[in-house]
Amino acid sequence: MKSNYAVLLIAIPLLVAFLQPLFSLINKRLTKWVTFLTIGFNFIYSLKLLNYVMANGAQIAIIGNWKPPFGINLYLSPFSMLFATIIYFVALIVLLVYLIDKPTEVDDRMSIATLLMVMASGAITLTGDIFNMFVFVEILSISTVILISFNNKGISFKGAFRYIVLASLGSSMLLLAIGFIYGSLGTLNLASIAYRFNLLNPVYASVIVFLFMAGIMVEAELFPFNAWVPEAYKGSKSYLNALLSGVVGTTGIYVLFRMFITIFGSGQNHIQVIGSVNFNAVIIVIGVLTTLIGEFSALSQKDIKKILAFSSMAQMGIIAVTIGVANMNSINAGIFHLINHAFSKSLLFIVAFPIINIVGSANIDKWEGLGRKNIFLAIAFAIGSFGLIGIPFFNGFWSKMMIVESVVSAGGWMYLVIGTILLSALVETFYFFRIIFKLFVDKKIESTYSVHIFIYLAILILSIIVIYIGIKPSFLATYIHKAAIDLVDKSHYISTVLGVIK
Amino acid sequence: MKNTQGMVNAFFAFLLVVILGIFFFNAINQPLGNGLVLNKDNPDLSKRVSIHYILKNVHNAEDYLAQHKSSYFRNRDKVKSSNLEFGKTKNAESGSANEVTSIVVNYRGFDTLGEVTVLFISILGLGMLLHENKKKYWAKPSLIVRTGANFLFPFIVLFGVYVFVHGHLTPGGGFPGGTIIASAALLLILGLKDFKNKLTMTKIIESLAGLTFAGLGLVGLFTNGSFLTNFLPSGTMGLLVSSGITALIYIAVGIKVAAELSSGIMEMNGGGEE
Amino acid sequence: MIVLIYLSAIVMIISALYAVYAKDLLVSVVALGINSLIVSVLFFLMHAPDVAITEAAIGAGLSTAIFVFAIKHTERKE
Amino acid sequence: MIQSTFFYTTAIILFLIGLYGVLTKRNVIKTIITLTIMETAVNLFLVTIGYVKNGTAPIFTSTISDVHKFVDPLPQALVLTSIVIGLGTTALMLSLAIRLYKKYKTLNYLEMDGEDEK
Numbered sequence: 001m002k003s004n005y006a007v008l009l010i011a012i013p014l015l016v017a018f019l020q021p022l023f024s025l026i027n028k029r030l031t032k033w034v035t036f037l038t039i040g041f042n043f044i045y046s047l048k049l050l051n052y053v054m055a056n057g058a059q060i061a062i063i064g065n066w067k068p069p070f071g072i073n074l075y076l077s078p079f080s081m082l083f084a085t086i087i088y089f090v091a092l093i094v095l096l097v098y099l100i101d102k103p104t105e106v107d108d109r110m111s112i113a114t115l116l117m118v119m120a121s122g123a124i125t126l127t128g129d130i131f132n133m134f135v136f137v138e139i140l141s142i143s144t145v146i147l148i149s150f151n152n153k154g155i156s157f158k159g160a161f162r163y164i165v166l167a168s169l170g171s172s173m174l175l176l177a178i179g180f181i182y183g184s185l186g187t188l189n190l191a192s193i194a195y196r197f198n199l200l201n202p203v204y205a206s207v208i209v210f211l212f213m214a215g216i217m218v219e220a221e222l223f224p225f226n227a228w229v230p231e232a233y234k235g236s237k238s239y240l241n242a243l244l245s246g247v248v249g250t251t252g253i254y255v256l257f258r259m260f261i262t263i264f265g266s267g268q269n270h271i272q273v274i275g276s277v278n279f280n281a282v283i284i285v286i287g288v289l290t291t292l293i294g295e296f297s298a299l300s301q302k303d304i305k306k307i308l309a310f311s312s313m314a315q316m317g318i319i320a321v322t323i324g325v326a327n328m329n330s331i332n333a334g335i336f337h338l339i340n341h342a343f344s345k346s347l348l349f350i351v352a353f354p355i356i357n358i359v360g361s362a363n364i365d366k367w368e369g370l371g372r373k374n375i376f377l378a379i380a381f382a383i384g385s386f387g388l389i390g391i392p393f394f395n396g397f398w399s400k401m402m403i404v405e406s407v408v409s410a411g412g413w414m415y416l417v418i419g420t421i422l423l424s425a426l427v428e429t430f431y432f433f434r435i436i437f438k439l440f441v442d443k444k445i446e447s448t449y450s451v452h453i454f455i456y457l458a459i460l461i462l463s464i465i466v467i468y469i470g471i472k473p474s475f476l477a478t479y480i481h482k483a484a485i486d487l488v489d490k491s492h493y494i495s496t497v498l499g500v501i502k
Numbered sequence: 503m504k505n506t507q508g509m510v511n512a513f514f515a516f517l518l519v520v521i522l523g524i525f526f527f528n529a530i531n532q533p534l535g536n537g538l539v540l541n542k543d544n545p546d547l548s549k550r551v552s553i554h555y556i557l558k559n560v561h562n563a564e565d566y567l568a569q570h571k572s573s574y575f576r577n578r579d580k581v582k583s584s585n586l587e588f589g590k591t592k593n594a595e596s597g598s599a600n601e602v603t604s605i606v607v608n609y610r611g612f613d614t615l616g617e618v619t620v621l622f623i624s625i626l627g628l629g630m631l632l633h634e635n636k637k638k639y640w641a642k643p644s645l646i647v648r649t650g651a652n653f654l655f656p657f658i659v660l661f662g663v664y665v666f667v668h669g670h671l672t673p674g675g676g677f678p679g680g681t682i683i684a685s686a687a688l689l690l691i692l693g694l695k696d697f698k699n700k701l702t703m704t705k706i707i708e709s710l711a712g713l714t715f716a717g718l719g720l721v722g723l724f725t726n727g728s729f730l731t732n733f734l735p736s737g738t739m740g741l742l743v744s745s746g747i748t749a750l751i752y753i754a755v756g757i758k759v760a761a762e763l764s765s766g767i768m769e770m771n772g773g774g775e776e
Numbered sequence: 777m778i779v780l781i782y783l784s785a786i787v788m789i790i791s792a793l794y795a796v797y798a799k800d801l802l803v804s805v806v807a808l809g810i811n812s813l814i815v816s817v818l819f820f821l822m823h824a825p826d827v828a829i830t831e832a833a834i835g836a837g838l839s840t841a842i843f844v845f846a847i848k849h850t851e852r853k854e
Numbered sequence: 855m856i857q858s859t860f861f862y863t864t865a866i867i868l869f870l871i872g873l874y875g876v877l878t879k880r881n882v883i884k885t886i887i888t889l890t891i892m893e894t895a896v897n898l899f900l901v902t903i904g905y906v907k908n909g910t911a912p913i914f915t916s917t918i919s920d921v922h923k924f925v926d927p928l929p930q931a932l933v934l935t936s937i938v939i940g941l942g943t944t945a946l947m948l949s950l951a952i953r954l955y956k957k958y959k960t961l962n963y964l965e966m967d968g969e970d971e972k
Binding site: 600602603635665673674675677678681682684685688763766767770771772 | 825833846
């Protein structure tokens with residue numbers, strides 16, 4: 001019975017969001033702190049639930065007293081709770097920095113949109129029903145659009161419009177996929193779909209998987225549905241950039257992991273060939289293309305926001321490759337890299353935020369000499385980029401090593417993929433070191449901007465996490481291992497939710 | 503030059519559309535036999551989960567699944583069901599006579615909560631984007647439109663209220679009912695030249711209605727241990743006072759949708775003031 | 777009845793094509809509204825009265841109205 | 855009554871018309887219109903999944919209570935949700951279109967891009 005209370009992770013933010021207009025009538029400043037406290041509650045509660053499921057195994061939370069597959073249920077497992085916790089953590093830190101730094105900029109509408117965006121991301125990771133997932137994907141994309149367009153510039157409207165067009169195209173496809181699934185399997189429950197998915201006609205199954213993939217690729221920033229990335233990142237506030245890559249991108253990739261490996265995959269063999277199409281190869285090709293496009297676009301950019309945007313696109317591509325390789329090692333590595341990316345990229349965005357204020361420009365050419373002005377920020381930026389590139393003894397090193405290792409063990413034409421990953425690391429090294437060298441050029445910067453202590457604190461926390469994972473990767477190993485087992489163990493998913501054993 | 507590029511674009515788009523079309527039609531016309539395909543023509547509802555929604559025997563089905571495990575999936579239609587009669591059957595699960603309502607609000611009420619949130623957030627975004635929009639004046643409404651707007655307004659609102667109050671008995675419900683009320687607001691905008699936006703009012707109504715929905719869910723969680731549980735007696739199927747929180751939620755949804763869409767239309771028209 | 781369904785499907789597809797190709801956005805929106813209205817008739821004939829009412833109120837009614845409002849605030853030509 | 859294959863075909867043709875429009879049209883409001891056509895098509899598709907020949911509407915009344923003739927109510931519930939979501943998305947897209955028009959004085963993407971480069 002206790003696990004049913006997990007629905008509070010969704011219900012409380014919704015209740016608060018509905019109440020926010022009333023709060024804003026009382027006091028305009030109240031809403032943002034209420035948002036902050038609600039996300040804080042979510043983080044603490046999800047941490048508690050994470051520990052609970054780590055100790056006691058996966059649980060379900062039923063809604064409306066209708067047990068699955070008849071009603072909607074939430075599936076609380078090490079994998080879903082781990083990502084929900086990370087999403088809430090990233091959102092909490094980013095929001096803290098933003099509230100401290102630009103207190104006047106946050107208005108009530110923005111705080112409602114942020115709250116609903118974080119709520120929807122968490123709900124997507126937790127839900128055990130495909131149509132429910134669709135509804136929350138819609139909430140996520142609409143609130144993201146609102147946050148992107150908040151900046152009130154031409155380019156942000158363009159980015160927002162591009163995003164929403166792609167997202168509604170994707171959601172039409174997703175709904176069509178749901179229609180195909182319901183029409184043939186007669187259910188919307190994920191566990192029930194997983195239980196009966198291999199009974200489908202192969203051609204039919206491949207249509208479903210294709211449509212589903214097209215539907216979720218917008219959020220996951222994968223080619224060819226990522227046309228919105230550069231304009232949306234450039235056009236939106238710096239802090240939103242951190243949320244876009246740390247929350248929205250993470251959620252998109254999460255859904256790909258869950259659907260392709262647990263639900264559509266066939267137990268221990270994972271997806272492999274569905275119907276007449278080898279979706280492993282499709283995902284690998286998409287991932288490789290995304291990585292190459294992302295890295296080479298980042299190379300030619302001068303604007304730090306666009307560089308980080310393209311780099312996050314590239315990382316999403318690498319993680320997509322691990323979904324395609326689909327052996328136990330690669331899944332471990334993919335989860336690890338997704339976590340590392342969420343931390344390092346949030347750190348980079350949060351550091352870029354005060355740097356832009358100090359230097360007065362997002363153009364990296366103007367960043368020369370920052371190291372003399374503020375050594376702490378420069379070092380933090382370096383730490384974040386080392387973590388992303390995968391310099392030894394930083395977090396990205398271990399996950400990239402694991403990815404390469406797993407791809408090698410897969411063998412065959414995967415050697416081409418290794419080439420891509422190494423090339424991408426090389427390109428990343430090049431453009432990040434270009435920035436870092438600029439930071440430590442001996443040049444004086446005139447600026448009166450002073451960085452608030454809480455921002456230092458947030459940067460410090462994230463830097464410590466990045467370094468600590470680098471030095472002691474075993475810190476997360478148990479979590480990741482359990483998450484990967486949970487992801488791969490299809491029959492456990494089915495038996496936990498439905499009580500039947502496959 | 504521009505025209506050529508347009509032609510090339512159109513050609514590739516057409517090619518893609520044709521390929522997708524072949525893909526879809528091929529999938530739809532897959533012959534029976536090789537695995538499950540779309541259930542066509544006379545879909546066997548006993549193969550779908552909705553058979554229990556129709557027969558209102560979900561709790562029996564839960565028991566059946568717990569006892570018979572995987573054989574449930576072959577024998578959905580063997581689940582015990584009681585006789586359903588309009589105006590007589592008591593406590594038929596949610597107790598609403600309209601099956602669609604009982605799915606939307608009761609069996610899958612969580613989706614509806616999300617759906618209401620989608621509308622809430624998009625109208626919020628609309629307000630944010632258009633709050634400094636200048637009011638556009640339409641052609642001066644004729645006497646008939648003005649009189650008609652004044653005369654019809656209460657009747658349309660009344661009809662909307664009727665639709666969402668009877669949502670659990672007749673076709674309709676919160677969403678169309680709310681939309682009908684919003685169209686009454688649209689009529690006022692078109693009919694009255696000096697129409698004043700009342701956004702604060704709609705905001706408060708909207709908030710309270712949303713609070714009712716989520717709050718009813720939380721009461722279910724704390725009293726019966728599961729979010730959105732129907733904790734009220736569900737009454738006799740077919741009566742106006744029946745189906746427990748289903749009716750209450752649909753009324754709240756109706757009010758919320760009406761307030762949201764009216765404010766959306768007002769802001770679309772422009773001249774929105776806070 | 778069958779003739780009615782065939783006819784409405786044909787009108788629906790023609791109105792969709794018209795909505796895509798019309799140069800005047802207002803005409804395009806009206807075609808879209810007709811499309812929605814016919815779809816709602818089809819929904820009714822397919823024994824989905826709830827959906828039919830909702831589609832008629834939202835798709836054909838309110839949605840068309842907000843399109844017209846948006847065109848009023850922007851321009852009519854494509 | 856009519857075969858459901860007919861409705862499926864209609865829905866998919868409508869979907870493809872919408873998709874073609876999204877891919878080729880360069881006007882903001884036109885794009886929104888074509889997306890709406892796609893949404894309508896998907897809704898028609900979903901309702902068709904629940905369609906039963908010679909069925910009745912899934913509502914108990916004093917005259918109809920033969921549950922075995924009911925059409926499938928679940929797809930209808932899904933469509934109800936998707937129509938409302940579609941309205942929300944459309945409203946938001948239209949307000950973005952108005953803002954884009956205010957910024958660039960045009961509704962054409964290509965002209966907007968040209969504006970940015972200046």
